[in-house]
Amino acid sequence: MSSVEKHNHAEGVSADNCLFCKIAAGKIPSRKVYEDDELLAFHDINPWAPVHFLMIPKAHIASMAQVGPEHESLLGRMMVLAPRLALEQGCRPYPEGGYRIVTNTGAEGGQEVHHLHIHVMGGPRPWLRG
Ligand code: AMP
Ligand code: ZN
Numbered sequence: 001m002s003s004v005e006k007h008n009h010a011e012g013v014s015a016d017n018c019l020f021c022k023i024a025a026g027k028i029p030s031r032k033v034y035e036d037d038e039l040l041a042f043h044d045i046n047p048w049a050p051v052h053f054l055m056i057p058k059a060h061i062a063s064m065a066q067v068g069p070e071h072e073s074l075l076g077r078m079m080v081l082a083p084r085l086a087l088e089q090g091c092r093p094y095p096e097g098g099y100r101i102v103t104n105t106g107a108e109g110g111q112e113v114h115h116l117h118i119h120v121m122g123g124p125r126p127w128l129r130g
Contacts, residue, residue, distance in 0.1 A: 015060040020115035024058040034085055038074060041085055041120075048130045050123025051089045051099065055082060061116040064105040082120050091122035098122060100130060 015021045022028040023042065030042035033053045041055040055078055061067060067075060079101070086099040099122030104110040121130055 018060055018115050019113055020054075020056050020117060021060050024056060033089060034081065039078060039081065041081075044119065047121075047128070049100075049121035049127040051086065051091050052119065052121045053085065053089060054117045054119055055085070056115060056117045062114045063111055063116055064103055067116070078118060082118060086120050086122055089120075089122075102130070 019028065023030045024040050030040075033041035033043060034055070035041070038058055039055060040058055041053050044052040044054050057071075057074055057078070061071065082101055083099075087093065091097050091099045099120055102119040102121070103117070104112075104119075121127065
């Protein structure tokens with residue numbers, strides 16, 4: 001068992017029992033924004049802002065607390081892709097427009113779904129939250 005698997009096991013979370021793994025596998029439907037071999041982006045079901053989508057790695061990583069050097073290129077790809085998708089989804093360009101990129105980590109970080117994801121939120125204010 002890897003250290004990530006050990007952690008997930010301890011938390012009662014595994015790829016078999018993970019909402020975003022099921023979305024990545026197409027077992028639960030989502031409104032897709034982007035997909036490639038490694039990544040999936042889809043609209044948040046409960047948006048805070050006019051534009052609000054999530055981006056996940058397809059592989060199960062529980063949170064930012066589990067990332068290591070082996071994930072550098074994956075996380076780099078996510079951060080490079082997010083601005084492009086934000087504009088495609090209707091966020092206005094920087095500096096007048098823009099967006100927020102948020103990653104909640106752990107209970108005190110406000111994380112509810114324990115599969116690593118970034119929130120990308122934007123569009124005209126006021127927003128519902130954030
Ligand atoms: P977090 O609190 O950072 O773990 O955020 C989890 C996010 O997942 C929340 O903003 C939820 O609205 C969103 N969410 C939960 N279930 C779904 C779903 N089936 N499809 C899309 N978004 C979801
Ligand atoms: Zn998962």
